[in-house]
Amino acid sequence: MAKERVIEIIKRKAKYEYHFLQELEAGIQLTGTEVKSVKAGNANLSDAYCMFKNGELYVKSMYIAPYDFGNVNNHEERRDRKLLLRKPELKKLEKKTKEKGFTVVPYRMYISERRKIKLEIILGQGKKSYDKRATIKDRENKRNLDRIKKANI
Numbered sequence: 001m002a003k004e005r006v007i008e009i010i011k012r013k014a015k016y017e018y019h020f021l022q023e024l025e026a027g028i029q030l031t032g033t034e035v036k037s038v039k040a041g042n043a044n045l046s047d048a049y050c051m052f053k054n055g056e057l058y059v060k061s062m063y064i065a066p067y068d069f070g071n072v073n074n075h076e077e078r079r080d081r082k083l084l085l086r087k088p089e090l091k092k093l094e095k096k097t098k099e100k101g102f103t104v105v106p107y108r109m110y111i112s113e114r115r116k117i118k119l120e121i122i123l124g125q126g127k128k129s130y131d132k133r134a135t136i137k138d139r140e141n142k143r144n145l146d147r148i149k150k151a152n153i
Contacts, residue, residue, distance in 0.1 A: 018124030027084035033067035050104035
């Protein structure tokens with residue numbers, strides 16, 4: 001059997017914008033053509049955000065490209081998609097997000113070992129501008145150290 005390609009779609013800007021407080025794995029309710037398109041790697045989380053509606057969590061503005069071989073019943077590209085979590089987890093998240101500064105961020109979409117598409121969501125707190133500058137400085141220092149180590153080897 002051929003080795004399968006690993007599909008992982010990451011919202012890279014999230015680490016720069018938020019302090020990660022808690023990570024959760026959520027299922028996502030998708031249609032057939034959406035699943036095929038995600039497995040082909042045609043999705044984007046850059047504009048996506050999570051919102052509560054009637055006690056349920058939805059991911060909004062997540063882009064999944066139309067499936068190339070789909071017919072007239074192909075999916076909408078940026079529709080609201082329901083996230084599948086247990087009720088106690090949803091209640092805890094909703095309670096936290098009502099506090100000032102906390103938000104739920106879709107961070108990573110991947111295919112699990114059981115071949116299910118999962119979305120890793122983060123309970124995060126927005127960084128201040130000085131925190132963002134510190135993040136950039138730490139990243140640059142790490143790069144410089146790696147260059148020095150590589151030059152010495």
